[in-house]
Amino acid sequence: MPPAPATQPVIRFDGVSQVFPVRHGSPVTALEGLDFTVARNEFLAVLGPSGCGKSTLLRQISGLLRPSKGSVSVFGQSVTEPPDGVGIVFQKPNLLPWYNVRDNVTFPMRHKYGYVGKDDRRRADELLEMIGLADFAARRPDELSGGMQQRVAIARALLLDPDILLMDEPFSALDALTRDEMSFELLRIWQERPKTVIFITHSIPEAVLLSDRIIVMAPRPGRVREIINVDLPRPRTIDTFSAHRFSALANHIRDQLFTIKPKV
Amino acid sequence: MSRTDARPRPAVFLLRWFDAAMPVLTFVVLVLFWEAVVRVFSIPAFLLPAPSAILSSMVSVDVGQWAKHVWATLRVALMGYVLAILVSVPLAVALATSRSMSRSLYPLLVVVQSMPVVAIAPIIVVSLGAGDLPRVLIAFLITFFPIVVSTTTGLMATPPELIELSRSLRAGRSREIWHIRLPYAMPHVFSALRICTTLSLIGAVVAEFVTADKGLGYYISFSTSNLRMDAAFAGLALMVTLSLGFFRLIDLVQRVLAPWSRVKG
Numbered sequence: 001m002p003p004a005p006a007t008q009p010v011i012r013f014d015g016v017s018q019v020f021p022v023r024h025g026s027p028v029t030a031l032e033g034l035d036f037t038v039a040r041n042e043f044l045a046v047l048g049p050s051g052c053g054k055s056t057l058l059r060q061i062s063g064l065l066r067p068s069k070g071s072v073s074v075f076g077q078s079v080t081e082p083p084d085g086v087g088i089v090f091q092k093p094n095l096l097p098w099y100n101v102r103d104n105v106t107f108p109m110r111h112k113y114g115y116v117g118k119d120d121r122r123r124a125d126e127l128l129e130m131i132g133l134a135d136f137a138a139r140r141p142d143e144l145s146g147g148m149q150q151r152v153a154i155a156r157a158l159l160l161d162p163d164i165l166l167m168d169e170p171f172s173a174l175d176a177l178t179r180d181e182m183s184f185e186l187l188r189i190w191q192e193r194p195k196t197v198i199f200i201t202h203s204i205p206e207a208v209l210l211s212d213r214i215i216v217m218a219p220r221p222g223r224v225r226e227i228i229n230v231d232l233p234r235p236r237t238i239d240t241f242s243a244h245r246f247s248a249l250a251n252h253i254r255d256q257l258f259t260i261k262p263k264v
Numbered sequence: 265m266s267r268t269d270a271r272p273r274p275a276v277f278l279l280r281w282f283d284a285a286m287p288v289l290t291f292v293v294l295v296l297f298w299e300a301v302v303r304v305f306s307i308p309a310f311l312l313p314a315p316s317a318i319l320s321s322m323v324s325v326d327v328g329q330w331a332k333h334v335w336a337t338l339r340v341a342l343m344g345y346v347l348a349i350l351v352s353v354p355l356a357v358a359l360a361t362s363r364s365m366s367r368s369l370y371p372l373l374v375v376v377q378s379m380p381v382v383a384i385a386p387i388i389v390v391s392l393g394a395g396d397l398p399r400v401l402i403a404f405l406i407t408f409f410p411i412v413v414s415t416t417t418g419l420m421a422t423p424p425e426l427i428e429l430s431r432s433l434r435a436g437r438s439r440e441i442w443h444i445r446l447p448y449a450m451p452h453v454f455s456a457l458r459i460c461t462t463l464s465l466i467g468a469v470v471a472e473f474v475t476a477d478k479g480l481g482y483y484i485s486f487s488t489s490n491l492r493m494d495a496a497f498a499g500l501a502l503m504v505t506l507s508l509g510f511f512r513l514i515d516l517v518q519r520v521l522a523p524w525s526r527v528k529g
Contacts, residue, residue: 107443
């Protein structure tokens with residue numbers, strides 16, 4: 001995939017809706033009228049309560065789901081099948097228990113092309129070095145802690161050097177302390193290897209800490225409530241949490257999410 | 265192991281030893297009890313032979329004879345077992361990946377499974393003659409269904425995210441099955457394979473009950489018909505040993521080929 005010119009958005013949603021047919025019932029609208037673009041190397045958080053179609057949106061970008069209406073394009077091309085240059089990280093690490101850590105990182109290569117070369121293994125080792133797990137290359141996934149496993153999952157997503165990194169609540173299965181640690185880890189990786197990141201979360205502080213922009217979603221049907229620019233300086237550190245602007249943004253989002261409740 | 269164990273060392277050692285010896289001790293006590301009951305109540309040998317009588321009956325037959333019978337049964341069981349794996353695993357892949365296949369084949373499989381093997385064994389023998397084929401078929405019939413069901417369950421139990429990962433890489437259906445689904449099914453496959461060690465031997469023995477001139481099943485039924493209960497029990501003891509050995513073999517195969525698929529914490 002050639003790098004997009006600076007003017008062209010990496011991802012574009014054009015009036016995207018997603019309707020799921022329901023057996024013995026009226027169809028469910030998961031997403032309605034989504035219009036937004038994502039710039040190159042932007043860190044975009046998508047925030048909202050459960051059932052607002054956050055994951056549906058991700059599956060549309062990764063080409064696993066065709067929108068019922070409108071179009072999703074990646075690098076100016078309408079997504080009709082899974083595009084190249086997209087890495088995915090899920091809520092759970094989903095590592096393969098029969099491979100060691102290094103082979104888990106090289107798995108996308110083996111799976112897509114059927115072989116793993118010396119270069120791929122070297123690249124995997126570099127990635128493991130970057131996430132601080134170089135010493136664990138030969139270990140089995142179940143010997144690693146949850147946070148370490150999720151870091152391996154991130155390395156796996158980065159193996160094919162994607163331009164876009166899709167993350168579906170990647171830290172929500174981790175304990176609170178590991179979670180913050182992982183956030184800074186992710187920021188460091190993103191600084192080192194800039195990518196366009198779509199980060200799905202239902203944690204307000206996490207969204208504010210990490211992203212350039214936040215799409216706040218409203219549920220049933222899932223739609224964009226507001227798009228917020230996070231004008232906090234980078235690099236973000238542990239001090240960012242105590243910045244006045246941080247709490248102001250977080251409070252604003254909290255208000256947004258609570259006003260969605262139907263008024264009587 | 266707890267580091268705060270306050271017991272003096274010898275006591276801990278004894279406890280561990282006792283723990284390890286427990287199963288053997290239970291068995292020995294049971295056999296001794298059996299021997300005592302038979303002697304005290306003078307139970308006739310044609311009703312229940314004493315363990316000592318069974319043992320002397322076992323050693324009275326020479327090793328070559330036993331080997332002949334054991335091999336005859338094991339051979340049929342193994343052929344049925346391997347055939348069941350060769351048929352069941354691809355069948356499970358078909359069932360797990362194609363809705364139309366599972367809609368059309370699954371009811372048929374359930375019907376086949378519902379037929380008691382003991383009841384159809386004589387029919388199969390009459391239709392197919394007295395060679396290896398009917399015996400292998402009987403061993404196969406009793407073995408294949410658990411493998412199909414377990415493998416299908418395992419193939420379906422793959423985390424959906426990994427399937428999405430596979431699709432997002434456009435890796436193709438066959439790689440999805442080979443690289444992800446089948447390895448994920450391994451714990452399920454092996455639990456079925458373990459159950460089926462015993463089942464395949466049961467199938468072989470049932471076939472020998474119907475018609476055979478050698479094999480442990482034949483030996484047991486021949487002995488009972490002559491009221492030689494000590495010999496029948498000797499055959500049974502070998503049968504159990506064979507079954508346990510087969511079971512352990514599959515355990516070993518799993519340990520070597522797929523160690524990660526063993527019991528999860």
